[in-house]
Amino acid sequence: MPAEPAADDRPLAPFGRRQCGVASAGNDGGYRLFTLTDEQGPRPAPGQFYMLASVSEWLGDSGRPYLPRAISVARVLGEAGSLRLEFLIDRIGPGTDRLAALTPGDRCWVAGPFGNGFSSPKQLSPEAVGAILVGGGIGIAPMAVLRRHLVSRGVPTRTLLGFRDRQHSGAVETLFGCEETRLAFEDGSSGHRGYVTDLLGRVLEGDDASGAAVYSCGPPAMLEAVRLMCADLGVPVELALESPMACGFGACFGCAVPKADGGYLRLCVDGPVLRGDRIATAMGGEAA
Amino acid sequence: MDLSTEFCGIALDGPVLNGSGTFDVLAARRAFGDAVIEQFPFSAFVSKTITGPARAGNPPHRLWETPAGMINSIGLPNPGLERFVAGDLLELAALPVPLIVSVMADSADGFAELVAAVAAVEGVRGIELNVSCPNVHSGLIVGEQPAETEALMLALRDLTSLPIIVKLTPNVANPAEVARGAESGGADAVSLINTVKAAAIDPDHSRTWLGAGAGGLSGPAVRPVALAQVRAVADAVSLPIVGMGGISDGESALEFVLAGARVVAVGTESFRDPAAGTAVRNGLAAALERRGFRSLAEAQASTLS
Numbered sequence: 001m002p003a004e005p006a007a008d009d010r011p012l013a014p015f016g017r018r019q020c021g022v023a024s025a026g027n028d029g030g031y032r033l034f035t036l037t038d039e040q041g042p043r044p045a046p047g048q049f050y051m052l053a054s055v056s057e058w059l060g061d062s063g064r065p066y067l068p069r070a071i072s073v074a075r076v077l078g079e080a081g082s083l084r085l086e087f088l089i090d091r092i093g094p095g096t097d098r099l100a101a102l103t104p105g106d107r108c109w110v111a112g113p114f115g116n117g118f119s120s121p122k123q124l125s126p127e128a129v130g131a132i133l134v135g136g137g138i139g140i141a142p143m144a145v146l147r148r149h150l151v152s153r154g155v156p157t158r159t160l161l162g163f164r165d166r167q168h169s170g171a172v173e174t175l176f177g178c179e180e181t182r183l184a185f186e187d188g189s190s191g192h193r194g195y196v197t198d199l200l201g202r203v204l205e206g207d208d209a210s211g212a213a214v215y216s217c218g219p220p221a222m223l224e225a226v227r228l229m230c231a232d233l234g235v236p237v238e239l240a241l242e243s244p245m246a247c248g249f250g251a252c253f254g255c256a257v258p259k260a261d262g263g264y265l266r267l268c269v270d271g272p273v274l275r276g277d278r279i280a281t282a283m284g285g286e287a288a
Numbered sequence: 289m290d291l292s293t294e295f296c297g298i299a300l301d302g303p304v305l306n307g308s309g310t311f312d313v314l315a316a317r318r319a320f321g322d323a324v325i326e327q328f329p330f331s332a333f334v335s336k337t338i339t340g341p342a343r344a345g346n347p348p349h350r351l352w353e354t355p356a357g358m359i360n361s362i363g364l365p366n367p368g369l370e371r372f373v374a375g376d377l378l379e380l381a382a383l384p385v386p387l388i389v390s391v392m393a394d395s396a397d398g399f400a401e402l403v404a405a406v407a408a409v410e411g412v413r414g415i416e417l418n419v420s421c422p423n424v425h426s427g428l429i430v431g432e433q434p435a436e437t438e439a440l441m442l443a444l445r446d447l448t449s450l451p452i453i454v455k456l457t458p459n460v461a462n463p464a465e466v467a468r469g470a471e472s473g474g475a476d477a478v479s480l481i482n483t484v485k486a487a488a489i490d491p492d493h494s495r496t497w498l499g500a501g502a503g504g505l506s507g508p509a510v511r512p513v514a515l516a517q518v519r520a521v522a523d524a525v526s527l528p529i530v531g532m533g534g535i536s537d538g539e540s541a542l543e544f545v546l547a548g549a550r551v552v553a554v555g556t557e558s559f560r561d562p563a564a565g566t567a568v569r570n571g572l573a574a575a576l577e578r579r580g581f582r583s584l585a586e587a588q589a590s591t592l593s
Binding site: 008010012013014015016017053059062063064065066067068095109111114243244245246247248249250251252253254255256257258262263264266268269284285 | 309310311312314315316318319320321323324327344345346347348349350351352353354355356357358360362365499507509556558559560561562563566
């Protein structure tokens with residue numbers, strides 16, 4: 001039986017939702033990157049997320065979006081009281097379309113930070129001394145926050161990122177700077193031609209993989225591949241999962257993730273970061 | 289504005305409750321800490337539905353957003369009666385507001401066991417019956433049948449002196465008939481509406497989206513349906529009504545009061561705003577004032593022309 005997570009020391013959200021101003025917004029590759037100024041919330045832990053909705057025009061001509069959208073923070077600047085929270089948006093529906101249309105001066109409803117955060121490598125395994133970060137597509141956002149956090153604590157960290165094509169990797173420079181990252185592109189336009197999991201496989205085959213903990217965020221199929229690869233090799237892994245979510249704070253029970261030992265976890269309060277061995281699959285509703 | 293009211297003998301400092309299963313205060317405490325208790329958004333708390341055996345809930349997907357609403361297919365996950373009474377119930381009973389516990393079973397005997405066990409716990413002030421489940425003996429959904437609803441109430445009535453509230457389903461031709469069954473069986477109140485039966489189709493894959501195949505619609509999309517049913521039930525019975533269905537602000541709460549609800553419940557709006565109960569309460573006070581009402585009681589006593 002995998003151990004339950006240790007005592008809860010997650011940063012707490014101010015109760016309710018609050019309005020935050022959009023400080024900046026721009027296109028970054030195939031994604032949109034915008035910044036909110038949060039004067040009330042605490043500094044989030046790497047892996048935590050927010051529920052976001054534009055203050056105006058949230059109910060569009062189609063009657064949607066209606067519910068706020070769960071978005072991981074991609075970068076945190078400043079300190080509590082004058083935090084700047086950066087979010088990376090992939091336009092996949094009416095909610096992310098509206099969020100991607102926010103411009104400086106607009107207002108955004110914010111609730112959070114919600115969820116747990118990533119564990120340290122030592123918390124995942126006493127033998128783990130370094131971290132391997134595996135991000136795919138929009139899932140690079142929490143990896144960017146985690147990377148900064150680990151590097152600032154002197155944890156040896158390798159970063160592997162995968163994208164459909166070069167266009168979608170535009171945010172890498174912004175979020176990861178000139179730090180060394182290894183990239184994979186499905187269309188072979190640069191870097192490794194193929195999946196980021198190919199890169200992970202090579203790293204894990206190498207001798208220097210022992211003593212590493214893996215952290216990953218990306219599309220469900222990628223996460224499931226990472227989870228199974230790590231399980232085969234006995235490498236501890238934490239996955240930041242995604243799910244449709246109405247509330248973000250445990251009220252709606254909508255974000256069910258199947259547990260390894262039966263039943264479900266609520267991704268919003270039990271996750272979004274979950275150890276690979278706690279869940280039956282990372283495929284979510286696509287597993288059926 | 290005086291928003292205080294009385295509901296089934298329970299004094300409330302305001303008329304805004306939560307809908308069962310739409311606010312898990314114990315989970316909210318993990319996200320918000322004690323602030324959620326100190327700024328508690330409701331004047332009474334209704335628990336999620338408890339069943340005898342534990343339930344894991346439905347497989348994902350469980351949610352689908354609709355125009356001005358959402359479909360859920362959650363499947364009533366809960367720890368089961370024994371673990372609930374030994375754990376969560378004690379924490380809920382310590383909340384700063386009256387506690388109403390929602391229960392569901394597939395037989396009168398099952399309901400009786402739940403009612404007896406929950407009523408014995410100090411701090412429980414009322415019981416809500418979720419009757420949207422088939423009876424194992426008749427195969428009929430209790431809440432869709434006036435006679436079944438009456439029979440269930442008669443079987444439970446003498447088990448407790450606590451108020452019993454019957455939660456009515458909107459998925460019937462005539463909810464007022466079911467309300468009459470609840471009243472003649474001895475119910476103290478009815479609450480309505482539960483979610484409206486709904487399907488979500490995923491056209492990309494030509495399949496139903498929800499893991500359990502179908503679900504229930506909630507949010508402002510159902511509000512006019514709920515108002516019609518509250519009005520019909522208020523005309524049919526003299527029981528106090530908990531009105532709900534897409535209440536999102538003070539104006540919509542006032543509409544329910546004017547339609548005949550004694551108190552109101554906020555559900556889906558809490559997903560959009562964790563403190564929605566407080567916003568609705570404050571908005572209701574403003575809405576009453578704008579209409580020249582001097583208290584909630586005045587609006588409760590007024591009739592529609």
